[in-house]
Amino acid sequence: MARSSITMKWVSMFMLLLLPHFTLTTKADDGLVGNGDFEASPSNGFPSEALVESPTEIPSWKSNGTVELVESGQKQGGMILIVPQGRHAVRLGNDAEISQEFPVEKGSVYSVTFCAARTCAQLESLNVSVPPASQTIDLQTLYNVQGWNPYAVSFNADSDSFRLVFKNPGMEDDPTCGPIIDNIAIKKLFTPDKPKDNAVVNGDMEEGPWMFRNTSLGVLLPTNLDEETSSLPGWIVESNRAIRYIDSDHFAVPGGKRAIELLSGKEGIISQMVETKPDKDYSLTFSLGHADDKCKEPLAVMAFAGDQAQNIHYTPNSNSTFQTANLNFTAKADRTRIAFYSIYYNTRSDDMSSLCGPVVDDVRVWFAAATSLSKFALSRLSLLIFERKCQQGKRINPADKRALKSENQIK
Numbered sequence: 001m002a003r004s005s006i007t008m009k010w011v012s013m014f015m016l017l018l019l020p021h022f023t024l025t026t027k028a029d030d031g032l033v034g035n036g037d038f039e040a041s042p043s044n045g046f047p048s049e050a051l052v053e054s055p056t057e058i059p060s061w062k063s064n065g066t067v068e069l070v071e072s073g074q075k076q077g078g079m080i081l082i083v084p085q086g087r088h089a090v091r092l093g094n095d096a097e098i099s100q101e102f103p104v105e106k107g108s109v110y111s112v113t114f115c116a117a118r119t120c121a122q123l124e125s126l127n128v129s130v131p132p133a134s135q136t137i138d139l140q141t142l143y144n145v146q147g148w149n150p151y152a153v154s155f156n157a158d159s160d161s162f163r164l165v166f167k168n169p170g171m172e173d174d175p176t177c178g179p180i181i182d183n184i185a186i187k188k189l190f191t192p193d194k195p196k197d198n199a200v201v202n203g204d205m206e207e208g209p210w211m212f213r214n215t216s217l218g219v220l221l222p223t224n225l226d227e228e229t230s231s232l233p234g235w236i237v238e239s240n241r242a243i244r245y246i247d248s249d250h251f252a253v254p255g256g257k258r259a260i261e262l263l264s265g266k267e268g269i270i271s272q273m274v275e276t277k278p279d280k281d282y283s284l285t286f287s288l289g290h291a292d293d294k295c296k297e298p299l300a301v302m303a304f305a306g307d308q309a310q311n312i313h314y315t316p317n318s319n320s321t322f323q324t325a326n327l328n329f330t331a332k333a334d335r336t337r338i339a340f341y342s343i344y345y346n347t348r349s350d351d352m353s354s355l356c357g358p359v360v361d362d363v364r365v366w367f368a369a370a371t372s373l374s375k376f377a378l379s380r381l382s383l384l385i386f387e388r389k390c391q392q393g394k395r396i397n398p399a400d401k402r403a404l405k406s407e408n409q410i411k
């Protein structure tokens with residue numbers, strides 16, 4: 001017996017020693033995919049002609065069509081090509097694609113973060129897919145002056161491997177046009193538990209796509225109508241323009257490390273269907289803030305909860321970068337839509353082309369218990385006064401009587 005317990009002890013100690021390594025192995029899946037920054041040198045060195053000759057020339061990737069490894073500082077038609085990160089990136093010509101296969105955990109949702117820039121003035125788009133699921137991102141809108149943006153899209157792992165494909169679906173006249181992509185990372189998402197006193201899932205926005213620590217542009221979340229497969233679990237972006245996911249390293253965030261910034265006025269809407277009980281009174285509360293990104297005021301949001309809508313202007317106390325806002329509503333069904341959009345179309349004060357807007361964080365929907373309690377207390381109090389007046393044999397004011405009647409009806 002003694003020996004087996006000693007053996008058990010050794011086994012437990014051994015497991016404890018091993019455990020951190022196991023954790024490290026699983027976590028290593030989050031972050032850059034193999035050669036996701038295109039900095040790994042092809043076996044023959046980076047091509048001087050830039051054009052990728054064979055489909056397997058870029059380490060870790062398979063290419064198809066006119067794929068080009070571009071270098072920072074490289075010029076084309078008098079224009080310097082944009083390389084979002086490091087020295088190299090790839091450009092996808094008409095109908096060209098790159099793809100990579102890697103293992104994932106079946107049944108999980110993965111978010112893919114990548115940086116993309118367009119090269120020509122025309123409308124350019126990028127198709128990101130894990131076949132058969134695919135999403136096309138419109139690169140037409142310039143969200144900042146740098147000319148590139150990080151984006152995030154999500155996919156369900158229906159099997160235990162992903163074939164992640166980036167494709168330029170365009171057929172432009174100029175073959176040197178086509179999006180440049182760089183810095184491709186993945187993150188396995190989890191859906192946070194719903195707190196007992198809050199019907200909103202991920203209301204603090206802390207769970208979301210991979211963010212690069214050295215990128216100060218946040219991550220754009222394009223339209224996503226599938227609430228089961230969202231880069232921001234619980235939420236959907238139901239507008240045709242993106243919203244921005246921001247981090248506390250580069251922006252002012254009301255709570256925790258992450259929040260969202262609403263862009264493009266009415267064209268940038270985020271929403272969630274929350275569980276409610278019909279005919280119950282609820283309160284929607286949230287933090288409304290300024291990202292401290294030189295966004296030109298006024299800032300304001302339109303907040304929706306069921307059939308209630310309210311516009312709220314950003315007017316914080318002098319030392320704060322956010323305020324708490326509140327909207328009361330009575331639920332009509334067992335699911336209620338809450339939503340937010342920016343009332344204004346804001347840009348930064350130092351450049352007129354970078355979009356910005358109000359920050360939303362710490363969204364809560366909870367029973368307006370205090371209101372019901374105070375109603376109850378009020379009618380109890382009236383009843384007491386009524387009783388006392390009766391006891392004292394006083395005449396009751398008809399107004400008191402009416403008030404008492406209506407309070408009891410409320411109850």
Ligand SMILES: [Ca+2]
Nearest residue numbers: 204255256258
């Ligand atoms: Ca937060």
